[in-house]
Amino acid sequence: MSNGGWTGTILRVDLTTGRISKEPLNMEWAESFVGGRGLAARYLYEEMDPAADALGPDNKMIFATGPMTGTNASTSSRYMVVTKGALTNAITTSNSGGHWGPELKFAGYDMLIVEGRAPVPSYISICDGDVRICSAEHLWGKTVWETDDIVREESGQHDTVVTCIGPAGENLVRFAAIVNDRHRAAGRSGVGAVMGSKNLKAIAVRGTGGVPIADPQKFMSAMWEMKSKLVEHPVTGEGLAAYGTAVLVNIINESGALPTNNHQVSQLEGADNISGETLADTRLVANKACFGCTIACGRVSQLPGEAQDKFTVTTRPHNWKIAVEGPEYENAWAMGADCGINDLDALIKANAMCNELGMDPISFGATLAAAMELYESGAVTDEQTGMQLNFGSGEALVAMTEKAAYREGFGDELAEGSKRMTAKFDRPEFFMGVRGQEFPAYDARAIQGMGLGYATSNRGACHLKSYTVAPEILGIPEKMDPAVTEGKAEITKIFQDATCTVDASGLCLFLTFGVGLDEIQPQLEAVTGISYTVPELLEVGERVWNIERMWNQRAGFTGKDDTLPKRLLEDPIPDGPTKGEVNRLGEMLPEYYELRGWNAEGEPTKEKLASLGLA
Amino acid sequence: MAKSLRIIPEKCTGCMQCELACSWVQTGMFQPSRSLIRVNIFDEQASYAPYTCFQCDEAWCMTACPVNAISIDADTGAKVVGDANCVGCGLCTIACPFGTVFYNPDTQKAFKCDLCDGNPACAVACPTGAIEYTESESADWLGGWAEKVNESYLQSIEGGNAA
Numbered sequence A: 001m002s003n004g005g006w007t008g009t010i011l012r013v014d015l016t017t018g019r020i021s022k023e024p025l026n027m028e029w030a031e032s033f034v035g036g037r038g039l040a041a042r043y044l045y046e047e048m049d050p051a052a053d054a055l056g057p058d059n060k061m062i063f064a065t066g067p068m069t070g071t072n073a074s075t076s077s078r079y080m081v082v083t084k085g086a087l088t089n090a091i092t093t094s095n096s097g098g099h100w101g102p103e104l105k106f107a108g109y110d111m112l113i114v115e116g117r118a119p120v121p122s123y124i125s126i127c128d129g130d131v132r133i134c135s136a137e138h139l140w141g142k143t144v145w146e147t148d149d150i151v152r153e154e155s156g157q158h159d160t161v162v163t164c165i166g167p168a169g170e171n172l173v174r175f176a177a178i179v180n181d182r183h184r185a186a187g188r189s190g191v192g193a194v195m196g197s198k199n200l201k202a203i204a205v206r207g208t209g210g211v212p213i214a215d216p217q218k219f220m221s222a223m224w225e226m227k228s229k230l231v232e233h234p235v236t237g238e239g240l241a242a243y244g245t246a247v248l249v250n251i252i253n254e255s256g257a258l259p260t261n262n263h264q265v266s267q268l269e270g271a272d273n274i275s276g277e278t279l280a281d282t283r284l285v286a287n288k289a290c291f292g293c294t295i296a297c298g299r300v301s302q303l304p305g306e307a308q309d310k311f312t313v314t315t316r317p318h319n320w321k322i323a324v325e326g327p328e329y330e331n332a333w334a335m336g337a338d339c340g341i342n343d344l345d346a347l348i349k350a351n352a353m354c355n356e357l358g359m360d361p362i363s364f365g366a367t368l369a370a371a372m373e374l375y376e377s378g379a380v381t382d383e384q385t386g387m388q389l390n391f392g393s394g395e396a397l398v399a400m401t402e403k404a405a406y407r408e409g410f411g412d413e414l415a416e417g418s419k420r421m422t423a424k425f426d427r428p429e430f431f432m433g434v435r436g437q438e439f440p441a442y443d444a445r446a447i448q449g450m451g452l453g454y455a456t457s458n459r460g461a462c463h464l465k466s467y468t469v470a471p472e473i474l475g476i477p478e479k480m481d482p483a484v485t486e487g488k489a490e491i492t493k494i495f496q497d498a499t500c501t502v503d504a505s506g507l508c509l510f511l512t513f514g515v516g517l518d519e520i521q522p523q524l525e526a527v528t529g530i531s532y533t534v535p536e537l538l539e540v541g542e543r544v545w546n547i548e549r550m551w552n553q554r555a556g557f558t559g560k561d562d563t564l565p566k567r568l569l570e571d572p573i574p575d576g577p578t579k580g581e582v583n584r585l586g587e588m589l590p591e592y593y594e595l596r597g598w599n600a601e602g603e604p605t606k607e608k609l610a611s612l613g614l615a
Numbered sequence B: 001m002a003k004s005l006r007i008i009p010e011k012c013t014g015c016m017q018c019e020l021a022c023s024w025v026q027t028g029m030f031q032p033s034r035s036l037i038r039v040n041i042f043d044e045q046a047s048y049a050p051y052t053c054f055q056c057d058e059a060w061c062m063t064a065c066p067v068n069a070i071s072i073d074a075d076t077g078a079k080v081v082g083d084a085n086c087v088g089c090g091l092c093t094i095a096c097p098f099g100t101v102f103y104n105p106d107t108q109k110a111f112k113c114d115l116c117d118g119n120p121a122c123a124v125a126c127p128t129g130a131i132e133y134t135e136s137e138s139a140d141w142l143g144g145w146a147e148k149v150n151e152s153y154l155q156s157i158e159g160g161n162a163a
Helices: A027-033 A036-047 A100-106 A144-155 A191-197 A216-232 A234-243 A245-254 A276-282 A329-339 A344-357 A361-376 A394-406 A417-424 A448-456 A469-474 A488-505 A509-513 A517-528 A534-555 A566-570 A589-596 A606-611 B017-027 B060-064 B091-095 B121-125 B142-162
Strands: A009-014 A019-024 A061-065 A079-084 A091-096 A111-115 A122-127 A130-135 A161-164 A178-180 A184-186 A200-206 A284-288 A298-301 B003-007 B038-042 B047-051 B070-072 B079-081 B101-104 B109-112 B131-135
Touching: A009 A130, A019 A130, A027 A036, A027 A534, A036 A061, A036 A079, A036 A091, A036 A111, A036 A488, A036 A534, A061 A100, A061 A191, A079 A100, A079 A184, A079 A191, A091 A178, A091 A534, A100 A161, A100 A200, A111 A122, A122 A144, A144 A161, A144 A200, A144 A344, A178 A191, A191 A200, A216 A234, A216 A517, A234 A245, A234 A276, A234 A509, A245 A276, A245 A329, A245 A469, A276 A284, A276 A298, A276 A344, A284 B047, A329 A344, A329 A361, A329 A394, A344 A361, A344 A394, A361 A394, A361 A417, A448 A469, A448 A488, A448 A589, A469 A509, A488 A509, A488 A517, A488 A534, A488 A589, A517 A534, A534 A606, B003 B047, B017 B038, B017 B121, B060 B070, B060 B091, B079 B109, B091 B101, B091 B109, B121 B131
Parallel strands: A009 A111, A122 A200
Antiparallel strands: A009 A019, A061 A079, A061 A111, A079 A091, A091 A184, A122 A130, A161 A178, A161 A200, A178 A184, A284 A298, B003 B131, B038 B047, B070 B079, B101 B109
16 A cells, blocks of 8 residues: 555546546556556546547546655646547547646646536636636636636636646637646646536645655655766756757757658758757747656747747737747647748747637647648638748748638638548648647657657557657667667567556656656655556556557547658658658567557557456 | 855756655655745746745744744754744734745644755755855855846846937
């Protein structure tokens, strides 16, 4: 029995009936799935029919912390939103930092399960044991930042932390995000649209309790050891702190792996204009950390006077005078390189608007990139778009950010995501993604392992489920050749499993640039009082990966969905250092299935499930 | 020369490691609501500022205490609440002009920074060096900061008049 880490209590709110209940955490599941992404997947598998409509009342949303969340282990800020994605119809696991996850823990809950649909716009207010469903009719239509201010004011407590949706979530934009602390987002797969479909505007939390530790002495020593390693590592100690995640722009561009113009080419001219280095030189005003984070990769930028009036968004002019967060690497890529844009000010504005209006900048940027290709190929006209949508247009980017969130004009097409949009305009081949979700910022033709990772990712194309960019480009922990397929099935499986474990712990995946399960294991053990070996932790990850896979099977996905768009499989990169490359998924996928203990159709075998305790 | 806590807000990233460390000392749990150092986050100004008792010379908390429960630690110079004497009336929390003396609802007594007997956990935990525990002539380092704020305020008024 554990005496640390977990609070041992789940909060359940049924929005249809208004019933609020507190129930004991299933400790058997907690031990075998740890928490966060893993534990939430176990509950979702048990409780919900995966075939249910993502935007219907039968979809459930689980906001889950891990046993490390709220401790002083570095990067202990994370919580996961696990639900059926509005963009993908697959299980999704969207992760966010900031202060909301720890605050839920301090209020006394490991997880919040939200069910049903509120009859009127509502928000949930949690202050320790006092939980209420409040009217949000006065908040409907408000931006994330306005909602944050008003809900905190209404709580009467300075330290209340708010997670909420903006207009994009209300308008069921397929890639709407849930945003906490104004700028931190459970960003991808449309979790914000699911929240909007439930008429749930916000969840405010204030917690005054604490997180106990089972073995304090052991924990302190392991915790300091990991912090020292993070400081000493060049990525977590220097690169991310100095330049943020956008330090990758120049590295990935020079590697010929920066997808540009909707993946038509793999290098952006003038990429340095949107790099972390240029950001630090010209627009950065502070580094900002999430709760407990000793890395502080978060960027805070501000437009100088002359840049404030660039691009014609006339609403909310105050926003261009204040400090805003971002842009991060993924956003700089999606709204930058993928749209052929190398103007940093356009990215700062569009990124801030995505945070303010509650939208995933990756899927939005990538969908705009697909729209630009539709436009340049003549599949949509000026009349339909209402403005010129050429690659490279910062003006189009900033204008369309607002239009998509409000579903105004052509924004209504963008709001469906690029798979639905390109299908509607008869160019499905322009959709660059997997399981309905747009790719992130790495060209799978230039980095073979990423192709396998994208194709098999349970929540659709994602860089955060098996970041083999680390070995293939950055040489962490050891350099692998990005152009070969040999060994990629094995490394992808290991990365997927290990990532599940990190996501279950409540820690941030970014610490794995500098440390691994070897450093996490003693901390997790000391926090929970439950002994885990490193192989057992990898098995936890494998268990999580398989239960997500089984969930998706019940939602209707098969091995046929483990694929990539034709452009990546058949159209070679036309130029640059990776010229001539395609992704050779076929060389990796069968080996991957075999290593996973799945059959040739990509289904987990009975033996595999039994060995993981899932049969 | 006595050591004192010195805070350099420009170096703070808002990570809350100081609050976590302080609450651990206070309660044996990670419980920021019981931390005696508080980080204020001003998003629109990109400003994050840890804030705690800097053991000021005037010590209004001591003056206000009706039962002489607050004394000066001979080694560190910290103003320390003696739990045995404190009756939990809260007058010190009102008297402190900086808002850095708190009431603990669990113990029903006042609590404030006691410099951890000369090894402040917040300074040890801070990953960016925004909290230092160093020798200084006077604990009143806020004076210079206040002067700076005042100066920029006067400048902004002058600028306003010029316009």
